Amino acid sequence: MAKTIHLKKGLDIRLVxxxxxxxxxxxxxxxxxxxxxxxxxxxPKTLVQAGDEVLAGSPLFFDKNNPDFKxxxxxxxxxxxxxxxxxxVLLGIxxxxxxxxxSLEFPRIDAQNADADTLTHYLCDxxxxxxxxxxxxxxxxFPDIKPKAVxxxxxxxxxxxxxxxFLLKGKEEAFKKGLEVLxxxxxxxxxxxxxxxxNSAGWANAFSGTENVAFSGAHPAGSVSVQLHHISPLxxxxxxxxxxxxxxxRIGTLILEARFDGSRRIALTGSSVxxxxxxxxxxxxxxxxxxKDQKLAETEFGNRxxxxxxxxxxxxxxxxxxxxxxxxxxxxxxxKHREFFGWAAPGFDKFSLSxxxxxxxxxxxxxxxxxxxxxxxxxxxxxxxxxxxxxMDIYPVQLLKAIHxxxxxxxxxxxxxxxxxxxxxxxxxxxxxxxxxQSMVRSAHDLLYGELVDSRKEPxxx
Amino acid sequence: MKPLKRLVENVEPxxxxxxxxxxxxxLFDGFATFLxxxxxxxxxxxxxxxxxxxxxxxSMVILAMxxxxxxxxxxxxxxxxxxxxxxxxxxxxxxxxMWKVLPLVIVSYGVGLGVEFVFCIIKGHQINEGYLVSGMxxxxxCPPDLPLWMLTLAVIFAVVIGKEVxxxxxxxxxxxxxxxxxxxxxxxPADISGDKVWISGVGEQVVNGYxxxxxxxxxxxxxxxxxxxGGQSFASQADFLWAGFIGLIPGSVxxxxxxxxxxxxxxxxxxxxxxxxIMASVALGGLAMGYLLNGFSGAFPDNGxxxxxxxxxxxxxxxxxxxxxxxxDPVTASQTPTGKYxxxxxxxxxxxxxxxxxxxxxxxxxxxxxFMNVMAPLIDHYVVQGNINRRLKRVKVATxx
Numbered sequence: 001m002a003k004t005i006h007l008k009k010g011l012d013i014r015l016v017x018x019x020x021x022x023x024x025x026x027x028x029x030x031x032x033x034x035x036x037x038x039x040x041x042x043x044p045k046t047l048v049q050a051g052d053e054v055l056a057g058s059p060l061f062f063d064k065n066n067p068d069f070k071x072x073x074x075x076x077x078x079x080x081x082x083x084x085x086x087x088x089v090l091l092g093i094x095x096x097x098x099x100x101x102x103s104l105e106f107p108r109i110d111a112q113n114a115d116a117d118t119l120t121h122y123l124c125d126x127x128x129x130x131x132x133x134x135x136x137x138x139x140x141x142f143p144d145i146k147p148k149a150v151x152x153x154x155x156x157x158x159x160x161x162x163x164x165x166f167l168l169k170g171k172e173e174a175f176k177k178g179l180e181v182l183x184x185x186x187x188x189x190x191x192x193x194x195x196x197x198x199n200s201a202g203w204a205n206a207f208s209g210t211e212n213v214a215f216s217g218a219h220p221a222g223s224v225s226v227q228l229h230h231i232s233p234l235x236x237x238x239x240x241x242x243x244x245x246x247x248x249x250r251i252g253t254l255i256l257e258a259r260f261d262g263s264r265r266i267a268l269t270g271s272s273v274x275x276x277x278x279x280x281x282x283x284x285x286x287x288x289x290x291x292k293d294q295k296l297a298e299t300e301f302g303n304r305x306x307x308x309x310x311x312x313x314x315x316x317x318x319x320x321x322x323x324x325x326x327x328x329x330x331x332x333x334x335x336k337h338r339e340f341f342g343w344a345a346p347g348f349d350k351f352s353l354s355x356x357x358x359x360x361x362x363x364x365x366x367x368x369x370x371x372x373x374x375x376x377x378x379x380x381x382x383x384x385x386x387x388x389x390x391x392m393d394i395y396p397v398q399l400l401k402a403i404h405x406x407x408x409x410x411x412x413x414x415x416x417x418x419x420x421x422x423x424x425x426x427x428x429x430x431x432x433x434x435x436x437x438q439s440m441v442r443s444a445h446d447l448l449y450g451e452l453v454d455s456r457k458e459p460x461x462x
Numbered sequence: 463m464k465p466l467k468r469l470v471e472n473v474e475p476x477x478x479x480x481x482x483x484x485x486x487x488x489l490f491d492g493f494a495t496f497l498x499x500x501x502x503x504x505x506x507x508x509x510x511x512x513x514x515x516x517x518x519x520x521s522m523v524i525l526a527m528x529x530x531x532x533x534x535x536x537x538x539x540x541x542x543x544x545x546x547x548x549x550x551x552x553x554x555x556x557x558x559x560m561w562k563v564l565p566l567v568i569v570s571y572g573v574g575l576g577v578e579f580v581f582c583i584i585k586g587h588q589i590n591e592g593y594l595v596s597g598m599x600x601x602x603x604c605p606p607d608l609p610l611w612m613l614t615l616a617v618i619f620a621v622v623i624g625k626e627v628x629x630x631x632x633x634x635x636x637x638x639x640x641x642x643x644x645x646x647x648x649x650x651p652a653d654i655s656g657d658k659v660w661i662s663g664v665g666e667q668v669v670n671g672y673x674x675x676x677x678x679x680x681x682x683x684x685x686x687x688x689x690x691x692g693g694q695s696f697a698s699q700a701d702f703l704w705a706g707f708i709g710l711i712p713g714s715v716x717x718x719x720x721x722x723x724x725x726x727x728x729x730x731x732x733x734x735x736x737x738x739x740i741m742a743s744v745a746l747g748g749l750a751m752g753y754l755l756n757g758f759s760g761a762f763p764d765n766g767x768x769x770x771x772x773x774x775x776x777x778x779x780x781x782x783x784x785x786x787x788x789x790x791d792p793v794t795a796s797q798t799p800t801g802k803y804x805x806x807x808x809x810x811x812x813x814x815x816x817x818x819x820x821x822x823x824x825x826x827x828x829x830x831x832x833f834m835n836v837m838a839p840l841i842d843h844y845v846v847q848g849n850i851n852r853r854l855k856r857v858k859v860a861t862x863x
Contacts, residue, residue, distance in 0.1 A: 013510070159510075235857045301503075310509045332510065335503055338467060342499030343517035350513030354734040356522050357513055371503040375515025376495065378590060379632030382519060383797040384737060397797060398846050413850040428508045432519050433632075436507040 004196060005230045007217030009391040011353055011426055013159045015310070016368045017330075019267035021166055023278040027292045028099065029285035032075055033083070034060055035092040038324035039130070040139040041065060041449045044090045052079045057104035057127060057260035060093045065453045068143045071324075072127030074262025074283035076102040092321070097282070103259040111181055111255045119185050128254045130324070131247035132182075135225050135240045136417040137449045142456070147241040149232045150182050150190040152210070152248055155198040157222030158309040162267035162327050164245045165203060166278065174252030174261075176207050178243075181251055183209055186241055193227050217391065225420040229392045234417045246327060266290070266322065270310075270331040271368035272297040287320045290329055301334035304371050311425035312438070335370025350374070353388065353430045378433035386437075389426035394418060396427055400437050403444040411444060421445070470494050488582035492589035520594040522735045526726035527598050527787065530716040531567075533709050535559035537719065538606040541661045541712050544693030559606070562662050563715055566601035569610050570617055574600070577621040581630065592631030592638070592793075593621065599639035599787060602716025603780065603828075604646065605654055606662035612650055616642040636835045637794045640828055647828070660712035661693070677702075677711055677778040678817060682766030706777045717783035720776070727786040736790045739799060740806040744785035747810020748775045755818050767818040775814050784813070784827035794835040800848075801841045809834045 036044035043064040048054060054073040062070045075097040083092040109122050120143050123129045132141045141147070155164050168175050183190045192210040194203060204212040213231055215221045224242040234240060243251070246265060253261040264283045269276050274295045281290060287305050296303050306313040307323040310330050314323055322329065339345065347357030351367045359365065386396040394415040402410035421438040428437050476483045477490040494500075495517070504511060538559035543550040550558070574597045582589045600617060624641035625634040646654045653659060660676075680688045688702045689695055691711055696702040705711050709719020717723070730736025752772025759768035775781050789795060789809050796805035809830045816826030 015510075233856065235853075304503075304509060306509055313509065315509065330509075336501040338470075338498035338501040340467070340498055343496075343515070343521055347513060352513045354512075354514050354519075356518050356733045356735065359513075369510040371509050372499075372511070373502045373504050374499065374511050374513045375517065376491075376500050376502065376588060378516050378588075379630065381516060381592070381632045381793055382735075383792040383795070384799065384802075387799055393849065393852070395798060395846055395849055398842075413853065414846070415849075415853060425508050429510065430512045430514075432512075432514050432516055434511065434515070438507045 004214040004216060007215060007221050007226070007230075007391040009388055010157075010218030010220055011389045011430070012157070012218040013310075013351065013369075013429070014364070014366045015159050015269075015332075016271040016366045017269045017273055017276045017332075018160050019162060019269050019276045019278050021163065021278070023166075023169075023265065023280055026279040026281040026285065027289050029097060029282055029289035031080065031094050031286055032077075032097055032282055032284040033092040033094045033286070033321035034071055034073070034284045035321065035324065036061060036071070036090050037092075039063070039071075040133075040137060041446060041453065042140070046082055046090055046093065048079045048082070048093060050079055050081055053077075054079060054095060055104040056101050056262045057106065059127070061090065063140065066140060066142055068121075068124045069129040069140050070124065070127060071130050072260055074260070074264075095284075101262065101282075106254070106258040106260075108258045109255065111177070111184070114184075116185055116187060119181060123181070123185065123251065123254070126254055127260050128251045131243050131251060132241050133243070133325075135228055135234060135242060135420065137445050137452075138420055139449055141239070141241050145239055147186050147188050147239045148234075149188050149228065150186045150241045150243070151193060151224045151227055151231070152179065152182070152190065152243055152245055153193050153222055153224055153227065154204055154245060155193070155195040155215075155222050156327070157195065157198070157219035158311055158328075159219070160267070160269035160276075160328070160330060161222070161309055162265070162269075162278065163198065165199060167246045167265045167327060168249060171246070171249040171252075172206065174249040174256060175245065177252030177255050178248035178250070179207055179210055179252075181255055182241070182243065182248065188241075191227070191231055193231075195221060198222075220389075220391065220423055220426060223420065223423050225418060225423055226391055229394075229418050236412055236417055238417070244325060244327065247325075264322070265327065267328045268294070268331075269328060270306075272299065272303045272331040272333055281322070283322065283324065285322050287316060287318055287322070287329065290322070291318075291331070294331075296331055297333065299333035299370075301336045301370075303331050304334050306330040306332070310369070311429060312422045333368070333370045335372025337370075337372065353385065373434055375432070375434055377435070380433050380435060382432040385430045385432065386424075386427040389430055390423070392418065392423070396424065396437075400424075400435075400440055403440050408448070416441075416444060416448070467498060470498060485586075486583060488587065488589050489579055492579070492582070516591040517594075519735055520591040522733050523595045523730065523787070524598050526729040526736070527602065527716065529722035529725040530602060530719060530783070531563070531598070533719040533722040534602060534716040535563045537709050537711075537713075538562050538662050538715060540710055541693065542663050545661045545664045547693065559662075562606045563601060565610060566604060566606075566608065566613060566715065567598065569613050570600045571597040573614050573617040574621050577618055577626070581621075581626045585630075587630070590631035592625070595791075596620070596638040596642075600642045602787075603639060603643050603714050603783070605659040606715055607659060608646070608653060612646060612653060615649075616645045619645045632793055634793055636832055637788055637791045640788055640832050640835075643828055644832060647825070660714070676713075677706055678767065678770060678774065679821060681770055681774065682821070685766060686769065703774075703777065706774075711778075714780065714783075717780045720782045723782045723786050730786065730790065736786065737792070737795070737802055737806075739802040740790045740795055741785050743803045743806030744781075744789050744810040744813075745776055747807035747812075748772065748781060748785075748814050749810070750807075751811040751814040752818075755814065765818070767821055770818070772814075775817065779817070780825055780827040781813060784831055785810070788827075788831050789834075794838060796838045796841045796845075798842050798845045801838070801845045804841050804845075805834055805838055808837070 044061045046061045055076045059070040077095045077097040080096045081094040134141045190210045196216040250261040307316045308326040350357040390396045399414040421441040424437040477487045539555035620642035731738045749772045812830035813826040
């Protein structure tokens with residue numbers, strides 16, 4: 001009997017534009033782009049230049065901070081541009097994709113009998129290590145730092161998020177294989193988490209060798225750091241790994257078929273999309289290709305195209321590309337409108353955690369929220385809001401204050417290693433003073449991660 | 463509203479970066495965002511945001527105070543006509559009170575917002591909505607006949623010394639409205655305490671039997687049977703309690719009606735703006751201390767206050783008003799959920815202690831809240847320390863266990 005953890009805090013933001021459970025191949029993306037900026041704390045060094053021919057599985061760049069992990073091409077084609085920003089920062093590698101994907105043929109590995117080190121090297125050399133990230137920090141895992149646990153979330157609780165079960169449909173064998181490999185490589189227990197409502201009963205039981213933990217409650221129940229906090233909280237110096245379920249299946253495919261699986265399923269969502277649905281596409285594909293068959297709503301101020309969900313995703317625009325870890329694209333209207341006496345209006349169309357708008361009359365209603373801030377930045381005034389959407393035994397406001405004060409000791413005391421920026425997305429959403437806390441946590445983590453990277457470089461003296 | 467919107471959008475560049483009136487941007491922004499919600503979209507972080515902002519929050523608190531304000535206006539007139547022994551029609555009573563109270567409200571807002579605007583222009587930051595609530599709270603905790611120049615001084619003191627020197631809304635340690643009241647209390651004690659001030663326009667022309675002492679003082683003196691208060695007499699103790707509950711007794715403008723305050727509390731709790739934790743624990747603390755002190759009433763028969771039934775404390779004086787509108791000020795209260803229980807409970811306890819053991823200060827509630835405002839960070843410190851200790855203990859278990 002799997003245990004169930006009931007989360008009482010959180011918030012499900014009810015939005016219009018949920019993807020229907022039907023999947024279609026997206027139109028072939030002419031170009032794909034792999035962006036080093038999708039990886040936390042990375043110091044990328046490119047391995048290709050414009051004009052190079054690549055196959056699916058050819059390495060594109062590696063991380064000087066963590067040289068074992070390489071990022072490989074999801075498609076075959078020609079490198080058309082190595083995009084750089086100010087100070088020659090590597091922003092992306094753009095590949096003109098072939099009509100049909102040719103894969104680099106890897107040597108086969110006998111995963112059953114291979115030891116953990118051999119398997120680790122196999123994943124690193126063939127592009128699959130990039131799928132394995134750590135808590136804390138959300139950076140790609142260091143292969144030599146073994147985790148205390150591995151978490152694979154069987155559900156995503158973010159607004160309009162795809163059904164993980166649906167993303168895995170038909171890939172169950174590969175998923176199973178991937179879980180086995182993770183257990184072996186990590187040497188730790190693999191937790192497969194499910195949600196009492198989002199998952200079909202008994203779904204997780206099909207995958208042996210994992211410990212299944214069920215959660216109930218609203219977003220951010222699907223956040224791995226929230227789950228870990230309740231399963232096996234991280235102390236200073238401890239690490240856990242996590243991998244998105246679809247990427248687990250891709251690890252499985254690598255082992256089973258000895259090729260890099262560059263495919264990706266995404267949910268195309270949001271109120272500005274006329275046919276929200278799932279698409280079968282490729283990692284790093286262009287928004288243009290994903291939105292080709294859609295008629296975006298005509299709105300006064302245009303639309304915002306987001307790779308990811310509305311809380312944590314990146315605004316990429318019409319010319320942008322799908323993020324490395326994103327399984328969702330959301331399109332919502334921009335909201336630059338000014339509303340006459342809006343602060344006094346009844347607000348039937350305003351979504352709020354509070355009941356200060358008359359929208360409380362319609363508790364089940366779905367909203368087509370825009371990107372409007374609904375107010376201006378203010379000093380922190382209203383207390384008790386963050387705590388309502390923060391399902392951990394952590395004081396979010398006090399932790400943010402410690403971050404604001406650059407007080408690392410207090411950050412550690414208050415649980416900085418147990419949280420991720422995404423856990424603060426709802427705090428940011430509900431904040432009356434419109435304080436942006438995700439970036440605060442991100443910067444605190446960047447500093448601590450930098451210290452970790454530096455400590456690995458220095459020779460140890462006794 | 464199109465032309466108005468166009469006007470706002472047309473003048474905006476003059477106040478924006480590089481415009482000729484750049485210095486007065488806070489002023490423009492204050493008015494523009496009052497008329498129209500700001501059109502800013504999100505830039506980083508969450509792409510969508512909750513509909514709430516500080517303007518909405520503060521409007522809700524003001525809305526919650528409206529019942530107390532209206533009943534307060536009526537009561538000011540009611541007490542006046544009772545004290546001078548005249549019969550008056552409902553509208554006359556209300557109009558009398560309104561003409562007494564409105565100037566207080568107007569002066570409070572005019573002076574307070576004026577000071578805020580000046581500070582915002584000097585500092586170049588946006589106008590915060592904090593004073594919208596303080597501006598209404600201050601007249602509600604003042605006696606109806608308070609001279610307007612005193613109110614003006616109190617407001618300036620409260621906004622400058624109570625808030626702006628700390629950095630403005632969100633940074634203050636003491637509740638702004640209570641700072642104003644404390645200023646009045648200590649600077650002009652004759653005009654804000656004693657027997658005469660709680661009824662408007664009585665002067666010398668009071669009717670026979672008039673007494674202006676607070677309800678609890680009367681109770682303590684009479685040994686539990688209050689027959690008269692202000693210009694009215696009560697047939698029974700139940701009548702007295704009822705008058706106190708609906709608010710037809712002398713007192714500060716907005717604090718007499720427990721009923722109106724409860725309506726406000728309901729609005730605050732339902733909308734999620736006011737902390738029910740604080741309100742409930744203040745009431746609980748007051749009751750607990752009241753019962754405890756009752757136990758000593760036999761031993762000290764000289765102090766009639768010891769025998770006051772605990773629920774009287776909740777009904778009379780500023781207790782309910784303080785619990786609902788003052789103690790819940792999120793800036794000056796404890797910030798942690800657990801801390802809120804402790805903070806509220808101690809306010810209730812202290813208010814009753816001061817009332818009973820030192821009746822020279824009839825408004826124990828004000829002093830209790832101000833004291834706990836100062837203590838709130840300490841409470842939070844220990845609550846947070848508890849969380850830290852839990853985490854440290856876990857590390858020990860992980861490394862040794």
